[in-house]
Amino acid sequence: MGESILRLKDVAVFQGENLVLNDISLEIKKGEFVYLIGKTGSGKSSFMKTLYGDLPLKQGSGHIVDFDLTTLKEKEIPYLRRKLGVVFQDFKLLPDRNVNNNLLFVLKATGWKDPSEMNAKIEDVLDKVGMKTKGFKFPHELSGGEQQRIAIARALLNDPDLILADEPTGNLDPQTSVEVMKVLQDINKTGRTILMATHDYALILKYPSKTLKCDGNKVFEVIQRAV
Numbered sequence: 001m002g003e004s005i006l007r008l009k010d011v012a013v014f015q016g017e018n019l020v021l022n023d024i025s026l027e028i029k030k031g032e033f034v035y036l037i038g039k040t041g042s043g044k045s046s047f048m049k050t051l052y053g054d055l056p057l058k059q060g061s062g063h064i065v066d067f068d069l070t071t072l073k074e075k076e077i078p079y080l081r082r083k084l085g086v087v088f089q090d091f092k093l094l095p096d097r098n099v100n101n102n103l104l105f106v107l108k109a110t111g112w113k114d115p116s117e118m119n120a121k122i123e124d125v126l127d128k129v130g131m132k133t134k135g136f137k138f139p140h141e142l143s144g145g146e147q148q149r150i151a152i153a154r155a156l157l158n159d160p161d162l163i164l165a166d167e168p169t170g171n172l173d174p175q176t177s178v179e180v181m182k183v184l185q186d187i188n189k190t191g192r193t194i195l196m197a198t199h200d201y202a203l204i205l206k207y208p209s210k211t212l213k214c215d216g217n218k219v220f221e222v223i224q225r226a227v
């Protein structure tokens, strides 16, 4: 039996007072690659937000990495985020600085001090996403796929146990989506757990894996043929 990295029991997800999802009980184990699918508005982003502490867990119990979501305090959220790598559809890179400085900004904000250690870490994560030579580029000088690789590199800076990717290929063409997906697959092969929300059924068919579906206020596992 593998180690659990996410465990939810009878969880409900709210946007304000509105119930979005109900009765969620599930477990994700270390090393798994899990898709989260569902129609627009079915609650995928709200589910992800609850996991990274952007929405409070008001009902049910949840454990993610080493944190108890039920008792999570506002001041603990930055520490939870360091254990998670979060990747968004729209990359969210800082436009006013180059790639190296985007990454340096995150390292400094998360307590790194030693310049040579920081440079080595930046080189390491850029290498992992195949972008070692692009550190001096500004975000606007990169293609969408390259920007997403940098966003993935940024998510890797603090060696997260779990990567939450919310439609990471949503803004990319099919070929670039496959390239970004290969990067995520490689990262998963090194033992990191990934939960990826997606609309992209072509990707799921090409890279089949455990799939959770948001539908009718519920989250449940679906078998590949039923996707």
Ligand SMILES: Nc1ncnc2c1ncn2[C@@H]1O[C@H](COP(=O)(O)OP(=O)(O)OP(=O)(O)O)[C@@H](O)[C@H]1O
Pocket: 015, 016, 018, 020, 038, 039, 040, 041, 042, 043, 044, 045, 046, 047, 214
């Ligand atoms: N900030 C918000 N305030 C209030 N309600 C919200 C907010 N964000 C989303 N909702 C509502 O919560 C429900 C779930 O939305 P959510 O964004 O989680 O769905 P989704 O599956 O991620 O959709 P998409 O695939 O379009 O991103 C929807 O009914 C939406 O209108």
